[in-house]
Amino acid sequence: MSLRLVFCAPGFKAEPWVRDLAAHFPDATIDVWSADGPSTPADYAIVWSPPDAFYASQPTLKAAFNVGAGVDGLLRSKALPTALPIVRVEDAGMAPLMAEYVVQAVVRHTRGLDTSEADMRARKWRTNRSGDRSDYPVGVLGAGALGSVVARALVAQRFTVSVWSRSPKRIEGARGYAGAAALDDFLAATRVLVNLLPLTPDTEDLLDRATLSKLIAPAYVVNVARGRHLVDADLLALIAEGHVAGATLDVFREEPLPATHPFWDEPRITLTPHCSAVTQRTETVAQIAGKIARLQRGEEISGVVDRVRGY
Ligand code: NDP
Ligand code: OXD
16 A cells, blocks of 8 residues: 555645645655644654644554654644654754754844844944953754754854754864753853753743753843743843843743733844744655655664653
8 A cells, every 4th residue: 555644734834835845755645634624644753733633543553753943833733642752853944943042132232232222222323342252152042953053053153152962962163961850050150142952841930030040141132942941021021120131032921922011112122023034835745754764665764752851
């Protein structure tokens, strides 16, 4: 029997995904799942936040491929079968986008361009003598597919860079800290904090008053991972107190960010709508297709989520 694929990603336009998948698997049957229509059992699913009903209708799946790097949304579903292997996107074109975004956010702050922008909006002409790079040691939380590329990009921009990960990592030009016991030392060496951790039970609410207070002041926060890493009220209070100079936030506890959220009214916070590194469809489909081909040949693949660790 030919390969059977099912695509279920509410909010995504299915047609280009199906077209790209068909280019890799011309003989496969590729269905777009719908709650109303009949669902043919498939071998592999390509998904983003599928509804709970999806899993019950797909009892023959050998793996589900998440079309993003973060699997926190997928793992939250109580309907997700415990034995179903989940595979996440590993870079697939997102890392250079993330590196660009983070470097611009860090440089914008460390060169004082955020202050100049605010001055100019207030019709104030004030030449800004920006500080030395060495005054702004950058710490990257997470040194995985995205964090490691971001750290290298910051090193290339001559920043002093540290990374924090669960297991020890070697990134040329950056200092590595590993494990919970090393977090305080990492924070004490960091003024600009970049978050690229997955959202797991261990990392949820990690960016709270206790953690952010340990950064070198005045600190700066760039959160490009998940909104639930950050305790919003603690960040706002630390900005008001002057311990944190400001933040660039791309992700939020609730998305879209509610119109009444206090972040909108804090001029020292720069907001973007979860766009720091959007999924690159062509590269993602090519990566998924390569992994399906390997699984079909009985080979191992990378990017399989460890359900216990949560990423
Ligand atoms: P990876 O799984 O490749 O890397 C995760 C890193 O975090 C690893 O270095 C891992 O350590 C480290 N880590 C995980 N848990 C802990 C912990 N408890 N303590 C210390 N370190 C820990 O993920 P990616 O780099 O691909 O993606 C990171 C996140 O970025 C995603 O989960 C997603 O939430 C977010 N994202 C946001 C996007 C956006 O547009 N805003 C786009 C894409 C992703 P170790 O290496 O030892 O395993
Ligand atoms: C992802 C994201 O996890 O887009 O890939 O946030």
